[in-house]
Amino acid sequence: MKRFALLGAAGFIAPRHMRAIRDVGGDLVAICDPSDSVGVIDQYFPNCEYFREIGSLDRHLEKLRREGSGIDYLSICTPNYLHDAHCRMALRLDADAICEKPVVIEPHNIDALRAIEDETTRCVRPILQLRSSTALYDLRDQIQRACLNTGERVSVVVQYYTFRGQWYGRSWKGQTAKSGGLLYNIGIHVLDLLGWLLGPFDSCSGALDLEQRRSTHAHLKLVFARGDADVTLSLDPTIGSDARYRRIDVSGGGITWSREVSDFGDLHTAAYRAILDGDGLTLEDARPAIELAHFLRV
Numbered sequence: 001m002k003r004f005a006l007l008g009a010a011g012f013i014a015p016r017h018m019r020a021i022r023d024v025g026g027d028l029v030a031i032c033d034p035s036d037s038v039g040v041i042d043q044y045f046p047n048c049e050y051f052r053e054i055g056s057l058d059r060h061l062e063k064l065r066r067e068g069s070g071i072d073y074l075s076i077c078t079p080n081y082l083h084d085a086h087c088r089m090a091l092r093l094d095a096d097a098i099c100e101k102p103v104v105i106e107p108h109n110i111d112a113l114r115a116i117e118d119e120t121t122r123c124v125r126p127i128l129q130l131r132s133s134t135a136l137y138d139l140r141d142q143i144q145r146a147c148l149n150t151g152e153r154v155s156v157v158v159q160y161y162t163f164r165g166q167w168y169g170r171s172w173k174g175q176t177a178k179s180g181g182l183l184y185n186i187g188i189h190v191l192d193l194l195g196w197l198l199g200p201f202d203s204c205s206g207a208l209d210l211e212q213r214r215s216t217h218a219h220l221k222l223v224f225a226r227g228d229a230d231v232t233l234s235l236d237p238t239i240g241s242d243a244r245y246r247r248i249d250v251s252g253g254g255i256t257w258s259r260e261v262s263d264f265g266d267l268h269t270a271a272y273r274a275i276l277d278g279d280g281l282t283l284e285d286a287r288p289a290i291e292l293a294h295f296l297r298v
Contacts, residue, residue, distance in 0.1 A: 032053075
């Protein structure tokens, strides 16, 4: 049985990781969060140790390691700006890091993490769960075959509306230095998916409408190797859609495909299962979307 610890246990995304750890037969031995609103852990691992301070968790995990019962994985659900440091913590505890996106904000930090991977022989496993969807995997195959057989490019339209209240702007998510802004908070899902479906990024086509200062809305027209993408990201439902509307439409090359993102369900368990089976994603898989978000942001 693989042993896990988890950082950021009081956050929104943490229960998905707890459920995934349980569903793959793992044992979550310790969690940490400065907020003690972590009662959800009782649904999954009622005997799990809780630490408010990360230094206390670090000492505990190091003690376990020296006793021969260290963790195999450290799951990271903390704010974006802490991911880099927490990945390094995992590697130095002789554990693999399972890290929520974005794994880093600055692309050069990927190189630093790669160096530590080489030193420790442990690795960072980014969670890019949309790649675990069988429907999207089949779509990717269709796009690749269409481009090969017909030479036609495809067109992708992404509409991603998800309302956030006033708390959002006052939290770390609303601070660009800590979160990276809209392109990293919700856009990174979309940018990774587009690169995975359409191949390497080429250029921006047309006007770039990115209200990064407000961090509430972006309209992007992007060109990739196998197609073009028109992307709308918004946290403000007054801009043109419902409070929660996330849809992907694909056309061209003989393909007509539409789906709402919510149809894909919770894919974290599939991502964890792939990691335990030795098929998890790597820092190099995460790199293109991080570099694209950085390019668009600056």
